[in-house]
Amino acid sequence: MAQVLEFKLPDLGEGLTEAEIVRWLVAVGDVVAIDQPVVEVETAKAMVEVPCPYEGVVTARYGEEGTELPVGAPLLTVAVGAPGPAEALSAGSPAASPPPAPHVPAPGSNGRVPSDGSTRDEAPAAADGAPAAASASAEASGNVLVGYGTGAPVPRRRRVRRPPLSESTARPVNGSAGPVPVVSPLVRRLARENGLDLRNLTGSGRDGLILRSDVEQAIRRGAMSPALSVPPLASGATAVPAAEPSRERPGATRVPLRGVRGAAAEKLSRSRHEIPDATCWVDADATELMAARTAMNAAGGARISLLALLARICTAALARHPELNSTVDMAAREIVRLPEVHLSFAAQTERGLVVPVVRDAHARSAESLSAEFARLTEAARDGRLTPGDVTGGTFTLNNYGVFGVDGSTPIINHPEAAMLGVGRIVPKPWVHDGELAVRQVVQLSLTFDHRVCDGGTAGGFLRYVADCVEQPAVLLRTL
Structure with missing residues (x-):
């Protein structure tokens, strides 16, 4: 049977x-x-x-x-x-x-x-x-993913047969006690911290299941009336005040913040809320760096990407300024400096912006970095990135020059402490050897968590990066 x-x-x-x-x-x-x-x-x-x-x-x-x-x-x-x-x-x-x-x-x-x-x-x-x-x-195979195995299942007790969960059974009338269709402890905590009574929400999930998006939407709109609010929290926080229902503009379109875009929205909001960031920038003459790349590729072998050369410069700069390869543990009130550099980089896809991670970038050659950047970029565009490919980064290299812009003040990729931004490289008038000349100029910016270092450290990091861009031979002294 x-x-x-x-x-x-x-x-x-x-x-x-x-x-x-x-x-x-x-x-x-x-x-x-x-x-x-x-x-x-x-x-x-x-x-x-x-x-x-x-x-x-x-x-x-x-x-x-x-x-x-x-x-x-x-x-x-x-x-x-x-x-x-x-x-x-x-x-x-x-x-x-x-x-x-x-x-x-x-x-x-x-x-x-x-x-x-x-x-x-x-x-x-x-x-x-x-x-x-x-x-x-x-x-069963005995193999596992994360958090579940494929061995024999644990025997379960028979339960009393009851009708399926529906709105009539899930939502008590007039605030009476009863089951609330919520699975995630995170949803319950979010509602509790914002003084939201889940019994007065209608979930958008299957069978009325209350999702995190339902709670966040109720918080944003102030959808809970005072009569349905819960008492003030022990920490002193009060319930969300009632607000007038928003009036939809004719023709307005609502786009759910789900998947990659939803995760990015949550992460960026958290970064902006928690991290006191600051940005410094500098223009650099990238003519010699471009010439060095051309010479390396002309010598044969695997092609070296510009992003790989910038990554090598980044890891050398982080070795000199390890404060920027860190994270902040506010619970312990400590700065945690990390021994390895796992380099995050931004990749634009049809599903939105994703940030793959190059593991152990500090130990890789320019050829290895080029190959890994190419592999992860292709996987991102094909939607084949695994959770391990997009987690664990310690520092971000953001080449927004590919979008044809010179500069930016990006939001730090939480929980990292800094991000190096690289603008487009374009011919500009530049004073070279005491004379005005047309050179390949790039704008570099560093956005950093002011808790992990002061402007002197950030400026020293960015100046070293600019020196390596202008004179790639400087990098050889650190190898």
């Missing part, structure tokens, strides 16, 4: 609490192998193909494409040990047996129903009284 196992959205790492279904790779009735990718999801970090840890027949899928699911929500169910799709589907059809009702979620669960309208039940017991889940251990 087939055993139906539930596969939930796993923890994808880096504190991610939800993911959006981009594309289903299997349909109900399909036979899946162990570790076969079954769905493509977009997190706040990257696009990820999620592999299924079980082998069998797909009996239900949870969530349509475009739906945002919290970590721990069901993705699909698989009939393990089923001989074929026909038997699996007939066994789960209404004509074969009365459909078991889904359980009402406990705190921390999800309470979702499959997108195809089917239902599910707890794992049946084996003939000898032992949980049937134990017999499925051989069907």
Whole structure:
């Protein structure tokens, strides 16, 4: 007899609490192998193909494409040990047996129903009284992603059959006690810190699930009236005051802040709120640097990119000014200086701006840096970056000159402490060897966290970078 196992959205790492279904790779009735990718999801970090840890027949899928699911929500169910799709589907059809009702979620669960309208039940017991889940251990790969394994599932108790979670059951009347359709502890904390009563919100998720975006929208609009507010918080913070409903302009279009763009919005807002940044800049004559690159590429071998040369200059400058390769731990009131340079760089894609990370940039040659920049840029444009490719950066190199602009005052990539900006390199009049000449000039800027250093350190870093750009031989003295 087939055993139906539930596969939930796993923890994808880096504190991610939800993911959006981009594309289903299997349909109900399909036979899946162990570790076969079954769905493509977009997190706040990257696009990820999620592999299924079980082998069998797909009996239900949870969530349509475009739906945002919290970590721990069901993705699909698989009939393990089923001989074929026909038997699996007939066994789960209404004509074969009365459909078991889904359980009402406990705190921390999800309470979702499959997108195809089917239902599910707890794992049946084996003939000898032992949980049937134990017999499925051989069907699991033993591999893991982050936070979940593919070994035998833990036996679960049967729950009382109750109707599915709906608006009538999820939202209590007149503030009475009752279950609130919230999965993420982050959502509950956000609401609590802003004095927002979740019982008075209608979630935009499936079955009325309250998402983080629902809470943030309510906070922004001041949608909660005084009568529905909770008492002041212990810290002294008060509830969000009521505000008049916003009046939509005719023809206005709302674009959800999801995925990459939503993550960028949250990260940039946090950076601007937490980091006291300052910016200094300088113009530099890049003629000799451009000539050096031309000579290196003319010598044959792998081509060296301009970004790779600038990265080599960056890592040499950070070796002289390690204060800028750090992060701030405000809980401990400490500056944490980091031993390795993991160099972040901005890459523009159709899905928005992403920031891949070159690991151990300080230990790489110009050739290795060129190859890694090319690999990560291609992966970013194709949507193949993994969460590990876009996390853990310690310093950012931002070449906004590719957009045809000279300068910028960028927002620091939290939790890093500094960012070097490089404008376009263009012919300009320049005093060279005491005479006016046309030279290749670039504007360099450094935006830094004023908590980790003062202007003297920042200025020294930027001046060293400019000296290496103007006279690449300066870099040789540090190698």
